[in-house]
Amino acid sequence: MTGTAKARTGETPAARQKRVWDKAAPGYDKQIAFFEKIWFGGGRERLGERAQGRVLEIAAGTGRNLPHYPAGTTVTGIELSPAMLAIARQRAAGLGRDVDFREGDAEHLPAGDASFDTVVCALSLCTIPDPAAAIGEMRRVLVPGGRLLLLDHIASTWPPVYAAQWLLERITIRAAGEHFTRRQLPLVQSAGFQVVETERLKAGTVERIYAVKPA
Ligand SMILES: C[S@@+](CC[C@H](N)C(=O)[O-])C[C@H]1O[C@@H](n2cnc3c(N)ncnc32)[C@H](O)[C@@H]1O
Numbered sequence: 299m300t301g302t303a304k305a306r307t308g309e310t311p312a313a314r315q316k317r318v319w320d321k322a323a324p325g326y327d328k329q330i331a332f333f334e335k336i337w338f339g340g341g342r343e344r345l346g347e348r349a350q351g352r353v354l355e356i357a358a359g360t361g362r363n364l365p366h367y368p369a370g371t372t373v374t375g376i377e378l379s380p381a382m383l384a385i386a387r388q389r390a391a392g393l394g395r396d397v398d399f400r401e402g403d404a405e406h407l408p409a410g411d412a413s414f415d416t417v418v419c420a421l422s423l424c425t426i427p428d429p430a431a432a433i434g435e436m437r438r439v440l441v442p443g444g445r446l447l448l449l450d451h452i453a454s455t456w457p458p459v460y461a462a463q464w465l466l467e468r469i470t471i472r473a474a475g476e477h478f479t480r481r482q483l484p485l486v487q488s489a490g491f492q493v494v495e496t497e498r499l500k501a502g503t504v505e506r507i508y509a510v511k512p513a
Contacts, residue, residue, distance in 0.1 A: 311428075312405070314475060316379050316380075319381070319382050319425075326382065334362075342366050342420065342449070346367050346368065349418060352414045354414040354418070355373060355374070355375045355417075357422030358386055361385065361389040361397070362420075364386070373397045374397070374400065375397055375398070378402070378403055414444060415444050419450075424450055424451055424452075425474075425475055430485050433485045433489045443511065444510065446491055448505070451503050451504055452479075452505045454501045482507055486507055490511075491512075492510045495508040496508075
């Protein structure tokens, strides 16, 4: 689901991800639209249905969740790749949606403590270099009682599928920093969120989480 770019000597993981996603940006919408049909169907709608108030979308990509946020929400989008962000800006303009886009790193969010009612992160904890640090930042910027909404592909519950994912990520981690055997739920729990809903679909390879920062 990404372009490829091997790590360069001395390059930070974030700088590498920025380079990977700048390269992947022009083809991303076409590529992900296919996977949305066969793998992630209904996931973006579900995020939108649960979002409320001041919404922060982390690793917002090309803004594919924007059409699903309800009227009355205000949306801020943070994204590492300027090329992905440029497409997201065009999408927001096309939708007539006023979005505060910020270039930034999920592991060091350019946002104040307790400043959002909802944090959304879709299809990105698989590629963010330190997902535990990113989830810690999501907790910091949420108000007490605020909602965390996640969607991602994760390690399968079926051993043969897991084995295939493990083999595949031997290539994709080196080529593009893309992981297939990560799991969001333990990170969410160890960051102290209360889990409200979880769902695993497609042989356990897709996980949807709705959790709340304790009041
Ligand atoms: C598979 S795309 C998903 C984009 C979008 N969330 C979606 O649902 O279509 C992964 C995105 O994560 C972004 N990303 C990777 N590491 C990041 C980081 N440390 N901080 C912010 N964004 C990051 C990439 O630039 C890319 O846009």
